[in-house]
Amino acid sequence: MLGPGLISIAGHATPIKELLCLLSLFAGIIICKIVYQLTGAISPFFFTGYVKLDWQKKLEWNNRGFSTFHALLVAAASLYVLLESDLFCDGAQDELMINRTSAFSDSILGISAGYFLADLAMIFYYFPALGGTQYVLHHGLSMFAIVQSLLSGQAQMYIFMVLFTESTTPCVNLRW
Numbered sequence: 001m002l003g004p005g006l007i008s009i010a011g012h013a014t015p016i017k018e019l020l021c022l023l024s025l026f027a028g029i030i031i032c033k034i035v036y037q038l039t040g041a042i043s044p045f046f047f048t049g050y051v052k053l054d055w056q057k058k059l060e061w062n063n064r065g066f067s068t069f070h071a072l073l074v075a076a077a078s079l080y081v082l083l084e085s086d087l088f089c090d091g092a093q094d095e096l097m098i099n100r101t102s103a104f105s106d107s108i109l110g111i112s113a114g115y116f117l118a119d120l121a122m123i124f125y126y127f128p129a130l131g132g133t134q135y136v137l138h139h140g141l142s143m144f145a146i147v148q149s150l151l152s153g154q155a156q157m158y159i160f161m162v163l164f165t166e167s168t169t170p171c172v173n174l175r176w
Contacts, residue, residue: 017106017153020103020106020107020110021106021109021110021150022110023110024106024107024108024109024110024111024113024114025110025111025113025114025117026114027107027110027111027114028110028111028112028113028114028115028117028118029114029115029117029118030114031066031069031111031114031115032066032070032114032115032118032119033118035065035066035069036062036063036065036066037062038065039061039062039065039066040058040061040062040065043061043062043065056129059126059129059130060129060130060176061176063119063122063130064173064176066115066118066119067119067169067173068169068170068173068174070112070115070166070169071166071167071168071169071170071173072167072170073108073111074108074111074112074163074164074166075163075164075166075167077104077108077160077163078108078160078161078163078164078166079164081102081104081105081108081156081160082157082160082161082164085102085104087100087101087102087105088100088157097157098154098155098157099153099154100156100157101153101156105156105160106150108160109146109149109150109156109159110150112142112146112163113143113146113147113150116139116142116143116146117143119139120136120139120140120143123135123136123139124136145159145162146159
């Protein structure tokens, strides 16, 4: 046991990495709050129908604003980590590909876990206005996979492949 509540799996979660994960998780939550507020503040200037929405529709609209922001952020970061950085290149490191991590990859996963936590909290608070059990299941399983990868330092390549599929989220949100 390293700190208050975090368990080291395979010796990956050192105190510095633990702090980085916690800071990035809180950053993800704060980013969600800021983007949620900004979405509500700028939407009336760009979408005339926004002011006519009732509070529940505005809640969902603003929620989809930070959902879209998260999707674009993690899709771009996933693309960078998977294709541009040398983190997962053959021969770039002596370590097995499944065990490779970096401060950047840990930070992006922490921010993503913060997003899923913030969105899950809103889903529970306004249940079922922001989504039913399928959203709870999606967010819960996503958070579990990300946290497991963060704590173990393993399978980040696969998590980033899955996070890249978040690139479809803006299309779903725009359809709404």
